[in-house]
Structures are given as structure tokens and as C-alpha cells.
Amino acid sequence: MVYKWTEFAQQLACPAVCILCGAKGHDGLDLCRGCLGDLPFNHHACQRCALPLPDAAPEDALCGQCQRQPPKFDRCYAPLRYGYPLDHLISNFKFRDRLAQGHLLAGLLGNFLLQQQQCELPELIIPVPLHVSRLRVRGFNQALELARPLGKCFDLPIDNHLVIRNRATSSQMGLDKRARGKNIRGAFELKGKVLARHVAIVDDVVTTGSTVNELAAILRRGGAERVDVWAVARRADNR
Ligand SMILES: [Zn+2]
Ligand SMILES: [Zn+2]
Structure with missing residues (x-):
């Protein structure tokens, strides 16, 4: 059974x-109506990869990159653009009060998914894995923290062990799209067969899409027929 996020939050x-x-939270979220309205919503975005597009873009628009070379995932759902004040919420989530912020970010994503008429629910959720060395430093995997409340809300299983990150990639920060793709290639390893036909990958922010693209490719090779990406935010530059 799928709950409305408000009902889920009340529990x-x-x-x-x-x-x-x-102030008092709105819609079951730890954000008031005013602050919610200040968030940078991704209203006009590529229908495949969620890249933010200009306001004049038609509803079914695809970005240039997806027209030339579509990604390995079927669709990325990202309700927000990466920018103020969301960047603060995300960095607080990663480095400070992870539970409260994580629940809020998952709530924003969950509410958005519930509003999508055409969003077919997956059978399995896979959080983007962290390499064990990064996990040791941070103490938790932010993608798993987001996936947990979403799994509860949509009553879906989460598999945190099917794919591992077998290589500690250097930070993707400061790299362009081509360098990011090269940096991430071969970084994941599938530890078994993908028994679900339809899988959703969960991550906090999709930057160029290289990481989720690589993960989608490996899940397809393992047997998934449809791979979606659920991310809280999408960055505006795709270089
Ligand atoms: Zn507020
Ligand atoms: Zn696109």
C-alpha cells in the first residue's frame, strides 16, 4: 500500500x-509553506534525464544530450534543481544532522513521485553504493538514508548489497562530463542476478548523470529491463 507522505509522516x-x-511544517514535511515555496523546483526539465531546461521548453522536451545519445536509465525523476537553499539542506544532511534532513529530503522526493501520474513503481530500490573507505569516513551512506523512508512509504524492498563500489573513485568534483564518465567506469560490481524487472536507483544529487548511468548499465546487464533514477536534485549544467 502506498501512503500519502502526510499519512506516513504522521505515523x-x-x-x-x-x-x-x-515555523509549523506543511504537508507532513519539516518545512513550512513559505520555505517550501522558496525551494528551486525543477518544473521544466528533460523528460529523460531531468536536466533543468528553460521555462519555455515544452512538457515533453528532451535535452540535446538525450536526443543524441540517450542514457542507460529510462527516466530520472528529480523534483528540485541543485541550488540555494537546497544545497545547504543537502550538505547538512551529509555532514551534520543526517536523520532530520534526510527525512525531509526523502519527503520532498516521495511527494513528487506520488504526484507523477505516469510514474510506474519499481519492484526494487537500489541506493547508489559508497566505497567502503568513504563509508568509513562519513559513517553512513546518504543514498541509503534516503532510500529507507521511500521504501517504507511505497512498501518496496531495498537491496543495499546487490551492487558494491569496488573502486574508490577520486572525487567527481571539478571534472567535466567526459572525465566523470571515465572516472566512474568499472567502479561498480554486481554481486548477483537482478531478480527485479524494474529497479529504481536512489541518490541525493545527480550532477552529470555519469554515476547513475554506469550503475544503470550494470543493472541492465544483470537482468533489469527498466531502470529509473530517483534523485532529490539535478544540477543545471551537463558539461
Ligand atoms: Zn520555514
Ligand atoms: Zn536529458
Whole structure:
């Protein structure tokens, strides 16, 4: 059974309070109506990879990259553009109060997915794996923290062991799209057969899409027929 996020949040029995200003939360989220309205929503985006597009873009628009060479995933759902104040929420989530911020970010993504009429639910959720060395430093995998409440809300299983990151890639920051693709190639290893036909990969931010593209390719090789990406935010530059 799929709950509305509000119903799901009520089960947690803690009143929603805005993380940014302290006012009463709205729609079951730890954000008030005003602060929610200030978030950079990704209203006009590529229908394949969720790359933010200009406001004048038609609803079914594809970005140039997806027209030339479509990615290995079928569709990326990303309700927000990466920018202020979301960048603060995401960095707080990764480096500070991970549970409250993670629940809020998962709520924003979950509400968005519930609004998508054509969003066919997957059979399995795969959080983007972290290499064990990164996991040791951070102490948790942010993608898994986002996947957990989404799995509960949509009543879907999460597999955190099917794919591992077998290589500690150098940071993708500062690399262009081509260099990111090269950096991430061969970084994941499938540890078994993908028994689900339809899988959703969960991540916090999709930057150029290289990481989720590589992961989608390996899941397809393992037997998945459809791979979607669920991300909280998509960056605007695709270089
Ligand atoms: Zn607020
Ligand atoms: Zn695209």
C-alpha cells in the first residue's frame, strides 16, 4: 500500500517543524509553506534525464544530450534543481544532522513521485553504493538514508548489497562530463542476478548523470529491463 507522505509522516508521531525557520511544517514535511515555496523546483526539465531546461521548453522536451545519445536509465525523476537553499539542506544532511534532513529530503522526493501520474513503481530500490573507505569516513551512506523512508512509504524492498563500489573513485568534483564518465567506469560490481524487472536507483544529487548511468548499465546487464533514477536534485549544467 502506498501512503500519502502526510499519512506516513504522521505515523512517525513527531510534529513537523520547519528545519529552515522553525515555523509549523506543511504537508507532513519539516518545512513550512513559505520555505517550501522558496525551494528551486525543477518544473521544466528533460523528460529523460531531468536536466533543468528553460521555462519555455515544452512538457515533453528532451535535452540535446538525450536526443543524441540517450542514457542507460529510462527516466530520472528529480523534483528540485541543485541550488540555494537546497544545497545547504543537502550538505547538512551529509555532514551534520543526517536523520532530520534526510527525512525531509526523502519527503520532498516521495511527494513528487506520488504526484507523477505516469510514474510506474519499481519492484526494487537500489541506493547508489559508497566505497567502503568513504563509508568509513562519513559513517553512513546518504543514498541509503534516503532510500529507507521511500521504501517504507511505497512498501518496496531495498537491496543495499546487490551492487558494491569496488573502486574508490577520486572525487567527481571539478571534472567535466567526459572525465566523470571515465572516472566512474568499472567502479561498480554486481554481486548477483537482478531478480527485479524494474529497479529504481536512489541518490541525493545527480550532477552529470555519469554515476547513475554506469550503475544503470550494470543493472541492465544483470537482468533489469527498466531502470529509473530517483534523485532529490539535478544540477543545471551537463558539461
Ligand atoms: Zn520555514
Ligand atoms: Zn536529458
